[in-house]
Amino acid sequence: MLSPEELLAARSREKSIPQRSHGQKDFLPDGSEAQNEKLRLCRAEQWELLKEERVERLGSLVKGIWRPKEDLVELTSPAGKFWQTMGFTHQGKQCLLPEEAVYLLECGAVQLFYHDSLLSVQEAYERLLGDQRFPVLHYQVYSHLKRLGYIVTRFDPSSVQSPYQRQLNLENSIRPHRKRKRSTSPGLENKMKPDTARGTEEEETQDSQANGACSDSRNSKASEASPSSAKPEPRTFRWDFSKICLPNCGSDRPCVHLPAPEPSLLPGNVAGREADISGWMHKLNMRPERLSRREREQLEWERKYKSSINSDPKVQKCSNWKEYKELQLERGRSHKHRRPAHLWASTVTPLLKPGPSHTTASVLDQISVMERSFLLDDYESWAQSYRKAESQISFNVYQADGASEFKKSRPGKPYTRMCVRSFSDQVPSLGTVKSLGYQSKDVPLIFALVDNGEVAFYSFKDFELPVDVYP
Known part of the structure; x- marks a missing residue:
């Protein structure tokens, strides 16, 4: 506890950190009086800061009791703002880990007690920290x-x-998938209601027939099922896709008039209308593409040094995968026959195999001694x-x-x-x-x-x- 005079002096004390206004730092002593005076002022400011005592109100400090057996600090008063990122709950009580308690003690946010005695920072270091604990x-x-x-x-x-x-990617599968349910159009609901009712009636008749067949099979002896009943019925669609015509707006089909959509397929507050796209046909894909200088240089480099396998005439004649494999094997044999015998017959051979133009990546891959690893x-x-x-x-x-x-x-x-x-x-x-x-x-x-x-x-x-x- 401080006296009123000490509290008044602590309140009026300068709380800002002194600025470094002593000029450029000297790395070697030169024996001058100016350098000695700078060192004296810096040391005086350092000792002035070190000997200042931190003053806090007792009401704002959180009290905690050190429990060495549980290796935690039990808080006896409600925690402050630090509880958002620090601390845990143990048996319904707020607790702190040893490192959290010592850090908050140094910050002036908590008071630590052990056997009803207040712990200083030095005592907290000795009791809460160490090789056996933290x-x-x-x-x-x-x-x-x-x-x-x-x-x-x-x-x-x-x-x-x-x-x-x-x-298994369990972390992503645990997260719930929240999707908004989409409402159907009122016109479709009216059309689907008789179909669904008809479907429910058919299901009920099928269920009754199946139940009757099961009861008959229990009373009668086992009989072989007819092969016609085992065949699955063909699936029928509600829509007749042969009668649905989608407009073709391509350049080869001069379809410029689009009729109005059916009102039942649109929401109630949306009105459909006819569309004439003749004015848009002359504006589509008419603007030339503009490339940057870097993109133009990249395209020129690819034309010179890169070749596409699809542009090979022999590859284009291949009608299936087997013919393409045979073509590759035939080309591999021809490359081997064209190798000079005096270079490939001895124990020392060239690093690169003769063939089409190589990229830098393929050359480095062939001459590499060790494979890359992570x-x-x-x-x-x-x-x-x-x-x-x-x-x-x-x-x-x-x-x-x-x-x-x-x-x-x-x-x-x-x-x-x-x-x-x-x-x-x-x-x-x-x-x-x-x-x-x-x-x-x-x-x-x-x-x-x-x-x-x-x-x-x-x-x-x-x-x-x-x-x-x-x-």
Whole structure:
């Protein structure tokens, strides 16, 4: 508790962060008095900020009790605005995770008690954090991301779908399909009513006949069914498509007059009328297409260096797939006979096979020594040798902008997933990266490296070099 004089002094205290107005930063000492004076002023401002105590009203602070056995903080007063993105409900009570409680304590939003004694920030670090509970290394990354404005939650491996669930695409199938029911036209309803009534009468007679046949079969002995009854009846349509004529408005058919549609096929508030399209026939497809300079260059390049197989006269003579395959085999044999014997008879042969003009992509594909691969390729063979990864995914990170639809009950797809490591640790092996990447699947995985409080972010991503060369 502060005295009235201390409260008045804290209220009138400057709350803005001092601006860096000491000029350009010096990287090497020069021994001048001006440089020493700048350093003295910067250090004085730093110590002035560090020794200031944060003053908050007791009524605005949320109280919580540390439960070491449950490894959580139980709130004894209603939570504030932070409850939208932090905290959970346990046995009907509002609770916080250790890292959430320490972060809110540093922000001046909660008060933590243990055995009826108020915990300071240092005591909260000692009791709530540690190797046995929540590592301090992980908390440094958590608090850094929270101060940057992200929503951070613990990673739950059970929330990630298995490969079988991803194959079935269960996440999309769970979502309800909300479609608006379309109302039918009143004219069609009037026409369909006698047909449907007639259809229901026929169904009733068929059901009665079937029930009678079943009762007769129970009383009589088993008899063979006639082959004529097993034949399915031909399906009849309500519409006679042979009498329905659709207007042909093509250039070869001078059909320019369209009659008015039948009123029963239109809604009640829409009136149909005849149409004369003779004025539009001369305006259709008359404007020439304008291409940009880049598109014209691309078309010229394709005419020079690309050829379509459909323009081959011999291919056009093929009437089926078998003839086309035979043509390809015959051409392959002729290419082999035309190869020079002195180049292909020895153990050392040319890299490229003679043939039609090659693209850059096909040439690089033929002369490549190693096949291209991606990060998650051949994961099953690696998973057998790496049963347990050296690192584990720690956090799910969500964006907190206006476009985010984050909810604690249904958080959705994370923006990224975070794996925490120390800067002094070894670089993760390929098996570890594959295992963590496969576990994260379609969510980007980022490694957070902590070096004495400084956090740096690194990631492993697939990339492809361009294979086609354009002028």
